[in-house]
Amino acid sequence: MPHRRQVRMTKQRQIILDTLRKTCTHPTADELYHKVRKTLPHISLGTVYRNLETLNNMGLITRLLFGGGQMRFDGNIETHHHVSCRYCNRIEDIPEDAVTTLAISPDAMEGFSMLGHELYFVGICNSCKEKKEQRVEMR
Amino acid sequence: MPHRRQVRMTKQRQIILDTLRKTCTHPTADELYHKVRKTLPHISLGTVYRNLETLNNMGLITRLLFGGGQMRFDGNIETHHHVSCRYCNRIEDIPEDAVTTLAISPDAMEGFSMLGHELYFVGICNSCKEKKEQRVEMR
């Protein structure tokens, strides 16, 4: 009989969770590490990574899938959607009621048990758009 | 007056594009590198990365945003959606007509110029589900 190992709430884990919940910029592990260091100056980056993994498995946070190659995290676990800038990879929330209808054929995903979905809009943010207009080379 | 530099179609670039188009598994750069090496044994991984970047900028391929931390690429640039397994990160296509309605409030994304959207469903594939049932520790 397998059993799930106990998970302890350490000071580090609690502060990582609190800090992520107060941060609405969908930070990378490293960005969050620097924020947490203001409260816990001796915490290590490895601990931040390990806790983000654990908290994600516990369902207390979400690992975003849109980091431009880098992982990003979200302390808001309510269903919501995101816009992302193709150039600077900034990620912002979309109000929940902006997406009015989303109907999915139920047998479309046979072979998978669904856990949820994420909808990403890709665009150019105004700041990058201005830069782009100044120099074509950016692409 | 800035001008866009000329882009050449080299043998390497063409074969990378052809190989990606024939691959429906949304490969990582490294997976594609090993496939391309069957045709071009001396190609380097750096060349594969550089060309994937270039082809993405040319709009001939798509960089997927769902790689579990690693970048994945798709030779199919038609609008379509994906299912991904949370555990093995496998990505599969969803038939285009499976998502019947998707209505977005137009002013929801002010501050961004929209380029497109991607819809990801997250689930557990049958193979990982079986493994998970055998040993709870998986997570």
Add this chain to the structure above:
DNA sequence: GTCGTTGCAAAGATTTTGCAGCGGC
């Protein structure tokens, strides 16, 4: 012939891991 591209190898960036001591429960 020009200049974008390649292979190679080294560097850079990001994430994971081994380990001995620490500290929740």
Add this chain to the structure above:
DNA sequence: GCCGCTGCAAAATCTTTGCAACGAC
């Protein structure tokens, strides 16, 4: 007191880059 967790540092993984030779146009 047990055993999960931490800090540290090293390792592993993934991606980018400098450079001289090459090759598309």
